[in-house]
Amino acid sequence: AREHGARTWRVVLGGVRAVIYAGAFLAILEAWRLGALKALGGDLGRQAGASLATIMGVVFVAFLLWELAGAAMDRHVARAEGTVRQGKYRTAFPILRRMLFAALAVMVGLTVLSEFGVNIAHLLAGAGVIGIAVGLGAQSLAKDVLKGLTILLEDSIAVGDWVTVGGRTGEVEELSIGSVRLRDLNGHVYIIPFSEVSTVVNMNKEFGYAILEVGVSYAADVDRAIDAVREALAEIRADSSFAADVRGDLEMLGVAALADSAVVIRGRARTAPLEQWRVEREFRRRIKLKLDSLGIEIPFPQRTVHVVGEPAAAAKGA
Numbered sequence: 001a002r003e004h005g006a007r008t009w010r011v012v013l014g015g016v017r018a019v020i021y022a023g024a025f026l027a028i029l030e031a032w033r034l035g036a037l038k039a040l041g042g043d044l045g046r047q048a049g050a051s052l053a054t055i056m057g058v059v060f061v062a063f064l065l066w067e068l069a070g071a072a073m074d075r076h077v078a079r080a081e082g083t084v085r086q087g088k089y090r091t092a093f094p095i096l097r098r099m100l101f102a103a104l105a106v107m108v109g110l111t112v113l114s115e116f117g118v119n120i121a122h123l124l125a126g127a128g129v130i131g132i133a134v135g136l137g138a139q140s141l142a143k144d145v146l147k148g149l150t151i152l153l154e155d156s157i158a159v160g161d162w163v164t165v166g167g168r169t170g171e172v173e174e175l176s177i178g179s180v181r182l183r184d185l186n187g188h189v190y191i192i193p194f195s196e197v198s199t200v201v202n203m204n205k206e207f208g209y210a211i212l213e214v215g216v217s218y219a220a221d222v223d224r225a226i227d228a229v230r231e232a233l234a235e236i237r238a239d240s241s242f243a244a245d246v247r248g249d250l251e252m253l254g255v256a257a258l259a260d261s262a263v264v265i266r267g268r269a270r271t272a273p274l275e276q277w278r279v280e281r282e283f284r285r286r287i288k289l290k291l292d293s294l295g296i297e298i299p300f301p302q303r304t305v306h307v308v309g310e311p312a313a314a315a316k317g318a
Contacts (some may be wrong), residue, residue: 028171051115058111062104069100092152095177144178147194151176156200162274164201166192207247210269210275213284215262217297223298226252229267234284242282245275261299 032158073093114120157180158161161172168190170182180189212233216225233250236242248270256266271279291298 055112058108059274062108065185066100066104070097073097074158079294094174095152098176124268139156143195147197148175148177148179151194151197151200159203161202161204163203164192165199166196168192169201191229204273205272208273208274210246210271210279210283212250212263212267212269212280212287213256213292214284214287214296215264216291217261217299218263220263220296222255225263225265225291226254228290228296229265229287229295232290233267233269237283238280239282242279245270245272245279247271261301261317 013130040273046159073089073096077089077093110120149247151157152175156164157172157175163169163172163182165182166178166183168184170184170188170190172180173183173189174181179191179193182192184190212229214225214229216222230250230252233246246269250267250269252267254265255263269279288298
């Protein structure tokens with residue numbers, strides 16, 4: 001808000017300076033007896049002055065509205081710092097800014113044309129016909145806009161969310177009426193039109209689940225391994241750096257699979273949004289240390305090679 005106020009003040013000062021310079025210029029012309037004031041007093045001068053004053057007034061009002069709206073939006077975003085509303089504001093306000101800019105630009109443009117003697121009624125009628133023609137030829141764009149409005153109104157996506165849309169996964173950096181901009185873990189940016197979005201997977205909604213999974217050997221005590229999983233999660237919850245991330249008790253799913261080389265034990269725990277992967281990484285670290293201390297093996301794929309042949313022939317070949 002302070003930045004917007006400073007910019008508005010600079011514009012006001014610039015306008016005052018322009019008026020002073022114009023007055024000084026007229027005074028110099030009048031001192032040289034060039035008849036500047038007499039020219040301005042004529043019909044043409046009065047008409048030109050009135051048109052210039054109207055244009056400058058409309059431009060100033062448009063600029064003032066733009067700055068006031070921008071300051072109000074920035075103030076709301078700052079007040080909502082760290083809350084769910086901040087993401088909604090960061091999503092909606094850029095779109096509102098674009099719409100406001102377009103409306104103000106049209107208002108200023110029509111005013112300027114009107115002051116130059118252009119018949120605005122005929123212009124608007126022609127623009128309507130052109131708009132219909134463009135609309136018929138831009139059905140894909142219209143589809144993007146309608147689908148984008150639906151997604152925005154349903155609050156399916158917000159700036160800062162981690163989502164999967166159009167087969168791409170990443171953080172939402174920007175939303176417009178017609179497309180969404182994502183940045184993935186590698187820093188790649190994807191611009192996806194809403195017309196290509198059939199399903200939205202949002203990982204920021206309310207909570208996530210950390211999948212706690214480990215494989216132990218067939219010779220291991222499975223019940224003791226399950227207890228180790230419970231203990232590992234209890235230690236994570238007791239850690240102050242993870243206490244706010246884990247939002248529920250362990251939901252032990254038991255033996256999930258009898259794999260080729262391991263008995264797979266699986267559980268899950270509810271977490272804060274986007275924190276499930278951090279909890280899973282810490283769980284894997286702790287369960288590895290705990291199983292090592294208990295002497296429980298975490299198997300890995302191994303291959304046994306049998307050499308078939310006569311021992312004597314093999315020795316002779318050597």
